[in-house]
Amino acid sequence: MRASTLLSESLAVLAKELKSELRSRVALNAVGLFGLTTLIAVAYQIGPYQIQEQDRPHLLSALLWVILFFAATSGLSRVFVKEEDAHTAKTLRLAARPVAVLAGKFLFNLLLLAALYTFIVPLYCALMGYSVKGVPSLALVLAAGAIALSATSTIVAAIIARASGATTLFAILSVPLVLPLLVMLIQGTRAAAASAALAAVLPALRGIVSLGGATLIVSVYLFPVVWHD
Amino acid sequence: MSGVSVEFARVSKRFGSRTVLASVSGTLESGQVLVVAGPNGSGKSTLLNILAGVLRPSRGEVTYRGGDGPVPRARWFERLGMAAPDMSVYEELSALENLHFFARLRGLAVADAVLRDLLVNLGLPAREQTRLVGTYSSGMKQRVKLAQAVLHEPPVLMLDEPSSNLDAAGHEAVAGLVARFRPRAAVAVATNDPREIAWGDARIDLAL
Numbered sequence: 146m147r148a149s150t151l152l153s154e155s156l157a158v159l160a161k162e163l164k165s166e167l168r169s170r171v172a173l174n175a176v177g178l179f180g181l182t183t184l185i186a187v188a189y190q191i192g193p194y195q196i197q198e199q200d201r202p203h204l205l206s207a208l209l210w211v212i213l214f215f216a217a218t219s220g221l222s223r224v225f226v227k228e229e230d231a232h233t234a235k236t237l238r239l240a241a242r243p244v245a246v247l248a249g250k251f252l253f254n255l256l257l258l259a260a261l262y263t264f265i266v267p268l269y270c271a272l273m274g275y276s277v278k279g280v281p282s283l284a285l286v287l288a289a290g291a292i293a294l295s296a297t298s299t300i301v302a303a304i305i306a307r308a309s310g311a312t313t314l315f316a317i318l319s320v321p322l323v324l325p326l327l328v329m330l331i332q333g334t335r336a337a338a339a340s341a342a343l344a345a346v347l348p349a350l351r352g353i354v355s356l357g358g359a360t361l362i363v364s365v366y367l368f369p370v371v372w373h374d
Numbered sequence: 375m376s377g378v379s380v381e382f383a384r385v386s387k388r389f390g391s392r393t394v395l396a397s398v399s400g401t402l403e404s405g406q407v408l409v410v411a412g413p414n415g416s417g418k419s420t421l422l423n424i425l426a427g428v429l430r431p432s433r434g435e436v437t438y439r440g441g442d443g444p445v446p447r448a449r450w451f452e453r454l455g456m457a458a459p460d461m462s463v464y465e466e467l468s469a470l471e472n473l474h475f476f477a478r479l480r481g482l483a484v485a486d487a488v489l490r491d492l493l494v495n496l497g498l499p500a501r502e503q504t505r506l507v508g509t510y511s512s513g514m515k516q517r518v519k520l521a522q523a524v525l526h527e528p529p530v531l532m533l534d535e536p537s538s539n540l541d542a543a544g545h546e547a548v549a550g551l552v553a554r555f556r557p558r559a560a561v562a563v564a565t566n567d568p569r570e571i572a573w574g575d576a577r578i579d580l581a582l
Binding site (some may be wrong): 149151153154157158160161164165168169232233235236238239240241243345364369373374 | 426428430447448451454456458460461462463464465466467471475476478479480481482504521522
């Protein structure tokens with residue numbers, strides 16, 4: 146009988162992930178460099194002055210999420226593949242409860258996304274001249290988006306971890322889940338930029354929270370099957 | 375947890391069109407060392423993985439029993455310690471950090487000194503224990519793998535080629551480990567090393 150709680154086991158997995166990442170910086174470098182490179186390329190070619198005023202709300206919100214999503218994918222997809230590559234997956238399977246592994250990895254991906262957003266979003270607003278009227282609303286959209294993206298990426302990463310061509314498979318399997326999420330995130334961002342009122346982002350926020358919540362719940366039931374079989 | 379056992383009857387395993395195990399039966403019981411012997415490719419590791427519950431057989435039945443009766447596969451892992459060539463520890467952590475991590479996962483509050491002693495008994499000196507595992511030789515890594523397998527004093531211990539990459543002193547340390555667990559645990563060893571085969575109270579010979 147285990148003497149540990151799920152929370153303590155999950156935090157142990159998270160602590161291990163953070164320690165490993167701070168020493169190797171593989172995901173951090175991938176996510177940071179991808180995001181920065183894409184942002185600079187977009188800012189240099191398009192910049193704040195090349196976009197027509199009537200196109201700015203749509204284009205700027207969409208461009209932001211294109212940069213954030215593809216930067217995130219470069220780091221989030223490896224969270225389980227690295228265990229298989231290093232032959233630590235079986236050791237972890239025998240030592241930890243599946244839900245603890247899922248929770249720890251989910252929290253790690255969430256922190257990685259938070260770091261990415263904190264780094265890229267202010268830079269994007271500055272370089273692209275993107276003025277946001279509802280900063281708290283945007284923060285809410287980003288937070289909800291991070292949770293939903295982390296949930297989606299973590300379960301898909303677990304599914305593809307033992308497959309060959311994992312990176313390609315990750316992109317393919319993510320599309321049905323991520324596409325509606327991205328649409329809602331872009332809508333929410335556009336609404337936050339246009340209005341300071343929280344009510345403006347509520348329709349998008351409801352969709353993001355629903356999709357993220359559903360993904361998390363399904364993951365809790367699906368992950369033990371994926372992890373052990 | 376006395377009375378732990380694994381009963382396996384007519385167990386077979388196929389990978390695609392290749393039959394790796396064909397109708398193997400037996401019992402692994404507490405107080406016993408079961409040796410699974412055979413040439414390379416005969417299915418020793420496959421049988422050990424089935425007994426450990428990490429692999430399902432293609433045919434046959436495997437029953438995991440705790441002290442009170444059958445145990446579901448997910449709960450079986452709590453009773454299990456395993457070291458195998460396809461299992462590693464984290465190379466970006468030190469030996470001590472690895473053991474602290476696995477102890478924490480199993481809900482054990484283990485003092486640093488206890489983990490240090492465990493590693494020393496397996497032949498990893500104290501001065502090496504805070505170095506990252508990625509800088510270790512293969513023999514040193516094997517010692518850490520063995521330590522993570524036994525740190526929670528499991529009632530079921532599965533060792534797949536435990537002396538691989540170890541020198542004579544390392545082999546003696548593993549022999550000591552098996553002798554320590556023999557009276558109160560169910561121990562299975564997969565090997566084709568005659569020194570390790572000699573540890574067995576019971577033996578299954580696999581053929582290609």
